[in-house]
Amino acid sequence: MxxxxxxxxxxxxxxxxxxxxxxxxCRPKNREPSRVTDRAQGRExxxxxxxxxxxxxxxxxxxxxxxxxxxxxxxxxxFPTPFTxxxxxxxLVATGEMWTHLGISFTRAALGFLLGGGLGLFxxxxxxxxRRAERSLDPTIQMIRMIPHLAVAPLFVLxxxxxxxxxxxxIAKGAFFPLYINTFLGIRNADNKLxxxxxxxxxxxxxxxxxxxxxxxxxxILLGVRLSLGVAWLGLVVAELxxxxxxxxxMMSDAxxxxxxxxxxVGIILFALVGVLVxxxxxxxxxRLLHWREGYKG
Amino acid sequence: MRVSLNQPEHLDIRHVSxxxxxxxxxxxxxxxxxxxxxxxxxxxxxGPSGCGKSTLLKIVAGLDDSHEGEVLLEGxxxxxxxxxxxxxxQEPRLFPWLTVERNIAADLSLNDPEVRRRVDELIxxxxxxxxxxxxxxxxxxxxxxxxxxxxxxxxxxxVLLLDEPFGALDAFTRAHMQEVLLDVWQTNxxxxxxxxxxxxxxxxxxxxxxxxxxxxxxxxxVIVNDLPYPRKKASSAFQExxxxxxxxxxxxxxxxxxxxxxx
Numbered sequence: 001m002x003x004x005x006x007x008x009x010x011x012x013x014x015x016x017x018x019x020x021x022x023x024x025x026c027r028p029k030n031r032e033p034s035r036v037t038d039r040a041q042g043r044e045x046x047x048x049x050x051x052x053x054x055x056x057x058x059x060x061x062x063x064x065x066x067x068x069x070x071x072x073x074x075x076x077x078x079f080p081t082p083f084t085x086x087x088x089x090x091x092l093v094a095t096g097e098m099w100t101h102l103g104i105s106f107t108r109a110a111l112g113f114l115l116g117g118g119l120g121l122f123x124x125x126x127x128x129x130x131r132r133a134e135r136s137l138d139p140t141i142q143m144i145r146m147i148p149h150l151a152v153a154p155l156f157v158l159x160x161x162x163x164x165x166x167x168x169x170x171i172a173k174g175a176f177f178p179l180y181i182n183t184f185l186g187i188r189n190a191d192n193k194l195x196x197x198x199x200x201x202x203x204x205x206x207x208x209x210x211x212x213x214x215x216x217x218x219x220x221i222l223l224g225v226r227l228s229l230g231v232a233w234l235g236l237v238v239a240e241l242x243x244x245x246x247x248x249x250x251m252m253s254d255a256x257x258x259x260x261x262x263x264x265x266v267g268i269i270l271f272a273l274v275g276v277l278v279x280x281x282x283x284x285x286x287x288r289l290l291h292w293r294e295g296y297k298g
Numbered sequence: 299m300r301v302s303l304n305q306p307e308h309l310d311i312r313h314v315s316x317x318x319x320x321x322x323x324x325x326x327x328x329x330x331x332x333x334x335x336x337x338x339x340x341x342x343x344x345g346p347s348g349c350g351k352s353t354l355l356k357i358v359a360g361l362d363d364s365h366e367g368e369v370l371l372e373g374x375x376x377x378x379x380x381x382x383x384x385x386x387x388q389e390p391r392l393f394p395w396l397t398v399e400r401n402i403a404a405d406l407s408l409n410d411p412e413v414r415r416r417v418d419e420l421i422x423x424x425x426x427x428x429x430x431x432x433x434x435x436x437x438x439x440x441x442x443x444x445x446x447x448x449x450x451x452x453x454x455x456x457v458l459l460l461d462e463p464f465g466a467l468d469a470f471t472r473a474h475m476q477e478v479l480l481d482v483w484q485t486n487x488x489x490x491x492x493x494x495x496x497x498x499x500x501x502x503x504x505x506x507x508x509x510x511x512x513x514x515x516x517x518x519x520v521i522v523n524d525l526p527y528p529r530k531k532a533s534s535a536f537q538e539x540x541x542x543x544x545x546x547x548x549x550x551x552x553x554x555x556x557x558x559x560x561x
Binding site: 196203216 | 359361379380381383384385387389391393394395396404405433434435449450453
């Protein structure tokens with residue numbers, strides 16, 4: 001019996017290839033036969049092509065910007081040309097000024113993320129797993145969540161001074177909530193049917209958490225990590241604008257006061273670049289931890 | 299496989315009744331169900347939907363704790379789910395983040411040489427060689443259900459409870475799965491309690507066919523099926539047995555019978 005079904009399954013690709021000759025008569029009519037076969041085999045376009053497609057708009061914009069600046073159509077004080085920005089960028093790298101600021105900013109964001117995100121993950125797990133914890137903790141956490149950064153920033157400075165603590169804590173406050181909420185949601189979304197399986201198989205409470213709850217919450221937890229990292233990086237600006245003498249945020253606000261617009265642009269580019277890199281890191285993490293999932297790839 | 303009559307009762311279902319209370323009122327799902335199963339028997343529970351056969355299976359599994367009567371497994375009262383009662387659900391219910399072998403091991407570690415050996419053995423028994431490292435999404439419905447059966451067997455349950463396990467499969471896969479299950483049964487001699495609504499399936503698999511009726515769910519009759527294995531579905535003896543089961547359903551009994559005849 002097994003053999004016959006196996007054979008039936010194996011026949012399927014054969015059936016498909018059997019249909020192929022039907023395509024043959026169409027081919028001469030088509031001007032681009034190679035594209036037809038590419039589609040038929042479901043092959044993806046080359047990486048180079050994807051990159052080229054994605055860079056059309058930025059390249060055109062930069063070109064237009066440079067030309068408009070050179071011809072004096074736009075104020076180079078407000079919109080320094082891409083070339084000037086690149087020059088400034090190179091200078092900041094060469095003097096080492098950029099690395100100092102970037103290093104400080106990165107450390108602040110990382111510490112804030114580890115502190116806030118770690119606490120968010122931990123409390124999300126506790127509140128997700130235990131009803132009693134949910135009832136006693138969640139309302140308070142939800143209240144704190146709605147208080148804006150800028151409202152508590154002055155208080156943080158009063159309490160913790162203008163040193164590193166207030167900045168790291170402000171970032172941590174932001175990074176806490178996405179991880180907390182998504183961890184909680186992920187746990188509560190776990191399939192009840194799988195819990196029944198765990199009961200039938202006699203899972204211990206610990207195994208139930210390790211083998212069922214956490215893996216099934218993992219997609220949400222990683223979404224939380226991604227959002228928390230983003231919030232930590234964005235919270236950095238607020239933190240560094242309050243009162244600081246270092247970091248990218250400081251570099252930018254300092255430059256703004258002295259009308260060094262190119263430096264402001266360099267700061268913006270840096271924020272964007274680090275953001276993309278951080279996001280790439282989380283995506284790699286997702287690919288490693290969630291490879292069991294079959295997602296829609298567009 | 300013959301089951302000798304002097305074997306002790308393995309599973310004893312005594313006066314089990316169950317009423318579901320909903321907002322609209324109460325539904326009498328089971329009323330005074332009694333069934334004694336000997337070790338190594340293959341029992342199929344058959345009946346129309348709503349006859350409480352799945353409910354009965356859940357009670358035996360210990361997944362339901364608000365019923366009357368009691369279930370004894372080897373003389374001990376069933377009070378909750380446990381590894382002595384294997385359960386195969388209608389859907390495979392595999393952990394999507396675990397490979398086939400890890401799904402079978404579930405909470406046990408594959409680093410344990412004994413677990414490793416048993417898992418490999420079961421993968422062979424349910425004919426999944428070469429798929430040990432596959433993820434559930436890569437499996438067909440029949441393959442996934444075979445993983446679920448292997449998972450339930452790993453802990454050497456005293457009884458394997460199967461709740462319409464092949465209901466969602468196509469006819470060919472289904473026939474194949476029935477053969478795999480008989481193979482497992484003949485190798486392990488595990489007691490089987492198998493819920494189905496397919497008469498062919500019931501006749502093909504069971505030593506004894508328990509026929510249930512709905513509203514309230516109860517046992518209508520038990521047919522001893524002593525056809526020798528392997529059974530041939532096209533044989534006249536098989537068809538005869540099939541007719542016996544069918545006629546049991548068609549016996550005029552109560553007006554209730556007409557109610558679900560069209561289902």
